[in-house]
Amino acid sequence: MPNRKNVKLPHSIHFNSGSWEALNTYLSTSGFSKVFVLTDENTNTHCLPIFQRNCTLKNFEVLSMKAGESHKTIDSCVTLWQQLSEKGADRKSLLINLGGGVVTDLGGFVAATFKRGIHCIHIPTSLLAMVDASVGGKNGVDLGSLKNQIGVIKQPDLVLVTTEFLKTLPEDHFISGLAEMLKHGLIHSEAYWQKVSNYDKHTGDDLDTLILESILIKHSVVSADPNEENLRKTLNYGHTLGHAIESYCLDHSERRALLHGEAIAIGMILATFISSVLLSFPKKKLEEISRVIFNYFPKQEFNRSDIENVIKLLIYDKKNTNGKVHFVLLEAIGSHKINCEVPNSLIYSAFEYYENF
Structure with a gap:
């Protein structure tokens, strides 16, 4: 494989130093009515500060869900749909999913279904989400303990892979x-x-x-x-x-x-x-x-x-x-x-x- 500095990425995927520039350019030119950032309990503490430090947009609202596969449920989606509605989200709103595979899978599903679809961006913070969950447009939730039984395929606007987040990850x-x-x-x-x-x-x-x-x-x-x-x-x-x-x-x-x-x-x-x-x-x-x-x-x-x-x-x-x-x-x-x-x-x-x- 050629040196990563010379690799041509798909237009929607950005890696490391190019990620924050791509995000800030996109946010400044897209005219979103509201921007929301979805975290879980862990990424809210460990990853949101990194996001806030690098994102030039300061006027966004944070949504949070409980961490872990057991919360990748339709009930979590209902809670988030209600919060989006109460906070005035419309079809020109953006949901940024800041987290591991549970957050990107569930957040992508929430975005794909709220008001028949709003824009979303994935910022994966776990290795699993970087190499797998955030790429490919699969979004969904579990049905009880059965994995990924409910979902849709819809590509995010951007996937921003920043390996700095791996420093926050348990081994x-x-x-x-x-x-x-x-x-x-x-x-x-x-x-x-x-x-x-x-x-x-x-x-x-x-x-x-x-x-x-x-x-x-x-x-x-x-x-x-x-x-x-x-x-x-x-x-x-x-x-x-x-x-x-x-x-x-x-x-x-x-x-x-x-x-x-x-x-x-x-x-x-x-x-x-x-x-x-x-x-x-x-x-x-x-x-x-x-x-x-x-x-x-x-x-x-x-x-x-x-x-x-x-x-x-x-x-x-x-x-x-x-x-x-x-x-x-x-x-x-x-x-x-x-x-x-x-x-x-x-x-x-x-x-x-x-x-x-």
Whole structure:
């Protein structure tokens, strides 16, 4: 990849030093009637001051929601819709979503539906949101513990990625974002997989370059297939079982709720094992991928009952058609196959592999 200073970004995505200039230019020329900034409890404390320091517009109103996946609900949307209405928002208003994946997903949905759609900007503050949630125009909320069941696809006006915000991020949330970068490597190329695999989280060398490349990988996929008819499904690698695991843990108080990346990391190991059986994905690469993922994500325990319930949740996956559960699998790193059917017996074998690695 060329030096990031020479990379041409899509017109709607701005990176680091160019982000604040793009925001201030946009705000000064667009004539918005009102500007609102959505935060959660964490970004209100840690990220809003950075925004205020860099944004030349001082006349905006702050909206806040509770932090965490459990608040990514339609009830949170109703509260925000009511606040927007009470504060005089109209169709020429702008909502700036300052936060991680929950804030950008939910805030994008609120903006896309309020008065049939108002303008919005995403300023992702977590690694996960920078490389995944904020790019591509997917907006929505969970239905109970079921992930992203309600939503729309609508692109934000701008995505402003400023890696300064990563300094505010707890380490487990930072590592969670690496799961999506590893996924981008698996579906895109051996070269990018190796770069992320060899990233040293202690030195942080070249992190900005890796983030930018991950953004460009996702954007290229989304641009080719904006409505997820074909290629965009590959971005769900590891997510079929990963989302089911995430939902299962959210819905069972005796288990620790997993961060999105933690669940997807498990899903990628399971999907790669299944790929090795059904599509002859190389066994040595399966072992390499497993080692890399376990280096970042400690093993979780699942008993037979847990696995049975995870499998039951697969019927809610958004890629399914005609009642059939569809997986994204790999023939090799960078070579994928969509709409794969997987027998339950093989899913049990995949969990056995995960447990015994």
